Amino acid sequence: MTTKEKLITHVLVGEPVGSRSKVTVVGVGMVGMASAVSVLLKDLCDELCLIDVMEEKLKGEVMDLQHGSLFCKTHKIVGDKDYSTTAHSKVVVITAGARQQEGESRLNLVQRNVNIFKFIIPQIVKYSPNAILLVVSNPVDILTYVAWKLSGFPRHRVIGSGTNLDSGRFRHLMGEKLHLHPSSCHGWIIGEHGDSSVPVWSGVNVAGVSLKGLNPHMGTDADKEDWKHLHKMVVDGAYEVIKLKGYTSWAIGMSVADLVESILKNLHKVHPVSTLVQGMHGVKDEVFLSVPCVLGNSGLTDVIHMTLKPEEEKQLINSAETLWGVQKDLTL
Amino acid sequence: MSSVMQKLLTPMASGPAEPPRNKVTVVGVGMVGMACAVSVLLRDLADELALVDVMEDKLKGEMMDLQHGSLFLKTSKIVADKDYAVTANSRIVVVSAGVRQQEGESRLNLVQRNVNIFKHIIPQIVKHSPNCTLIVVSNPVDVLTYVTWKLSGLPKHRVIGSGTNLDSARFRFLMAERLGIHASSFNGWVLGEHGDTSVPVWSGVNVAGVNLQKLNPEFGLDGDKEDWKATHKAVVDSAYEVIKLKGYTNWAIGLSVADLTESIIKNMSRIHPVSTMVKDMYGIGEEVFLSLPCVLNGNGVGSVINMTLTDAEVGQLKKSADTLWGIQKDLKDI
Numbered sequence: 001m002t003t004k005e006k007l008i009t010h011v012l013v014g015e016p017v018g019s020r021s022k023v024t025v026v027g028v029g030m031v032g033m034a035s036a037v038s039v040l041l042k043d044l045c046d047e048l049c050l051i052d053v054m055e056e057k058l059k060g061e062v063m064d065l066q067h068g069s070l071f072c073k074t075h076k077i078v079g080d081k082d083y084s085t086t087a088h089s090k091v092v093v094i095t096a097g098a099r100q101q102e103g104e105s106r107l108n109l110v111q112r113n114v115n116i117f118k119f120i121i122p123q124i125v126k127y128s129p130n131a132i133l134l135v136v137s138n139p140v141d142i143l144t145y146v147a148w149k150l151s152g153f154p155r156h157r158v159i160g161s162g163t164n165l166d167s168g169r170f171r172h173l174m175g176e177k178l179h180l181h182p183s184s185c186h187g188w189i190i191g192e193h194g195d196s197s198v199p200v201w202s203g204v205n206v207a208g209v210s211l212k213g214l215n216p217h218m219g220t221d222a223d224k225e226d227w228k229h230l231h232k233m234v235v236d237g238a239y240e241v242i243k244l245k246g247y248t249s250w251a252i253g254m255s256v257a258d259l260v261e262s263i264l265k266n267l268h269k270v271h272p273v274s275t276l277v278q279g280m281h282g283v284k285d286e287v288f289l290s291v292p293c294v295l296g297n298s299g300l301t302d303v304i305h306m307t308l309k310p311e312e313e314k315q316l317i318n319s320a321e322t323l324w325g326v327q328k329d330l331t332l
Numbered sequence: 333m334s335s336v337m338q339k340l341l342t343p344m345a346s347g348p349a350e351p352p353r354n355k356v357t358v359v360g361v362g363m364v365g366m367a368c369a370v371s372v373l374l375r376d377l378a379d380e381l382a383l384v385d386v387m388e389d390k391l392k393g394e395m396m397d398l399q400h401g402s403l404f405l406k407t408s409k410i411v412a413d414k415d416y417a418v419t420a421n422s423r424i425v426v427v428s429a430g431v432r433q434q435e436g437e438s439r440l441n442l443v444q445r446n447v448n449i450f451k452h453i454i455p456q457i458v459k460h461s462p463n464c465t466l467i468v469v470s471n472p473v474d475v476l477t478y479v480t481w482k483l484s485g486l487p488k489h490r491v492i493g494s495g496t497n498l499d500s501a502r503f504r505f506l507m508a509e510r511l512g513i514h515a516s517s518f519n520g521w522v523l524g525e526h527g528d529t530s531v532p533v534w535s536g537v538n539v540a541g542v543n544l545q546k547l548n549p550e551f552g553l554d555g556d557k558e559d560w561k562a563t564h565k566a567v568v569d570s571a572y573e574v575i576k577l578k579g580y581t582n583w584a585i586g587l588s589v590a591d592l593t594e595s596i597i598k599n600m601s602r603i604h605p606v607s608t609m610v611k612d613m614y615g616i617g618e619e620v621f622l623s624l625p626c627v628l629n630g631n632g633v634g635s636v637i638n639m640t641l642t643d644a645e646v647g648q649l650k651k652s653a654d655t656l657w658g659i660q661k662d663l664k665d666i
Binding site: 002003004006007008033034037038041042056057059060061063064065066067068069070071072075165168169171172175177178179181182183206209211214215218225227237240241242243244245246248249250251253254255257258 | 335336337339340341366367370371374375389390392393394396397398399400401402403404405408498500501502504505508510511512514515516539542544547548551558560570573574575576577578579581582583584586587588590591
């Protein structure tokens with residue numbers, strides 16, 4: 001008898017149930033690994049799967065996470081370049097693709113990343129036909145559209161991380177200005193995740209007190225306190241971090257874990273994420289933009305209809321037109 | 333004209349802001365330092381996190397990236413500077429600064445390079461946080477913990493090396509995999525040097541109190557048909573293997589440092605295998621640091637467990653002590 005046989009008697013009859021809340025992260029670059037570690041440290045899944053084409057890097061990352069198993073509550077951590085390892089995932093986080101270089105806008109990355117998605121998406125779908133896709137790769141709004149088209153999934157199961165991070169940055173900056181925790185500072189940035197995101201000043205509040213009510217010039221150039229600068233800092237935020245450390249990872253990783261948590265725990269929490277907005281706010285094209293959405297274990301089930309000013313709606317429509325201008329020329 | 337803030341808030345408290353109670357500083361924002369920082373943050377262990385490094389742009393970028401995630405965290409103050417004044421009033425300082433092992437390089441090779449860096453770092457840390465507990469991670473950790481202790485002038489219970497906390501975690505994971513159980517249900521200790529000559533205490537290895545060496549008398553020995561000894565070898569080789577595959581290791585060490593930090597900050601008195609001053613234990617006559625099971629709490633190392641070791645295991649510890657002292661005695665200016 002082996003030591004194991006002397007120690008342990010197997011009493012289960014039949015096959016083990018297997019994992020119930022499996023999360024796959026596609027791409028083990030800085031963003032993918034930050035997302036993986038955030039999901040792990042928040043005890044969100046019972047199985048974590050990593051996928052990449054770079055086999056040695058992938059194996060090294062899987063081993064490094066496994067070596068920390070004693071300190072975690074995720075019993076199974078696997079990784080392979082073969083997508084069969086991803087089977088039966090509840091959520092698939094897609095971070096694969098090229099990243100912004102210093103000074104490069106997100107829109108520039110498009111065609112490079114579309115080609116990568118044409119390889120990735122069908123394989124994910126094949127092995128996890130019921131999964132919820134969470135797209136992070138940039139330009140996220142366009143790539144969420146691409147993932148939706150390539151997967152054939154219903155729109156409620158294809159979500160873009162969108163302005164969840166921009167709103168997080170905004171609320172952090174708001175918190176710094178008011179000496180409050182970001183979770184007590186409410187402000188929504190919607191629309192494109194990128195240069196033309198839309199801060200909804202009318203909704204910015206603390207404990208229900210509208211800040212624009214206290215300062216009617218908020219968000220305009222006439223504002224002596226220059227709150228508008230906060231939004232500019234959000235837009236510039238990513239570029240600045242990239243310039244200083246070469247890439248961004250931690251904040252986006254944490255924001256991904258925040259979304260995965262709402263999905264897996266069926267929280268019905270409202271997040272600004274990228275979804276199909278055709279027919280909303282005057283948008284006519286088949287584009288994805290961030291608006292406040294309800295997230296649960298079915299995916300993105302509902303959209304909150306914000307009361308926007310005409311200028312704000314116009315900005316959304318402009319973003320939509322810019323995105324459609326790029327999307328219509330893509331070969332999918 | 334009053335600002336939004338003045339209209340919104342009526343102040344109640346007057347006087348200066350409260351100092352932090354659970355401040356953690358991480359020195360070095362390389363891969364290991366940032367993994368430690370992120371693990372501490374995601375485990376909600378600190379009310380303030382400070383980062384220090386000499387590379388100013390990288391440091392600022394890392395600080396900003398963490399701050400941008402503050403909505404999702406419960407650590408409301410994240411600061412960074414190359415000036416150590418930013419580290420003042422830390423409860424715990426994690427030292428991950430220094431050069432890392434290149435592919436194939438042993439930890440002992442790094443020594444003098446890292447001693448010179450520590451001569452700059454340690455006095456500054458102690459100046460600004462005279463009551464902190466230091467956790468040394470940089471390699472070779474046992475030697476550098478000794479160096480840190482000497483340079484800091486702190487009592488020995490407040491200078492800890494991350495030691496074999498990670499080796500034991502790897503050991504427990506790999507052994508548990510063979511049995512199909514969680515690492516936390518597999519009890520086993522790897523002690524001594526963090527590195528090539530670490531000592532697996534086979535006689536203590538158990539699951540649910542069942543001693544595995546009693547089930548299999550060959551357990552851990554060379555003749556063992558099941559070759560359990562290979563699992564310890566895999567632990568020693570682990571770091572080299574991960575470095576070969578991805579260029580460095582960081583996640584596991586980051587998680588293990590957060591685990592140690594938790595025991596100290598929460599005054600838990602949990603036992604961890606960490607590097608401590610072992611002179612006068614097991615017949616060791618020199619001032620060396622090796623990993624033994626230590627009770628970690630608000631004091632740092634409250635006490636050390638007197639492990640029952642076989643003569644062979646004691647021999648291995650003494651041999652490590654001799655090797656380490658051989659290096660330490662030649663170090664300059666500490």
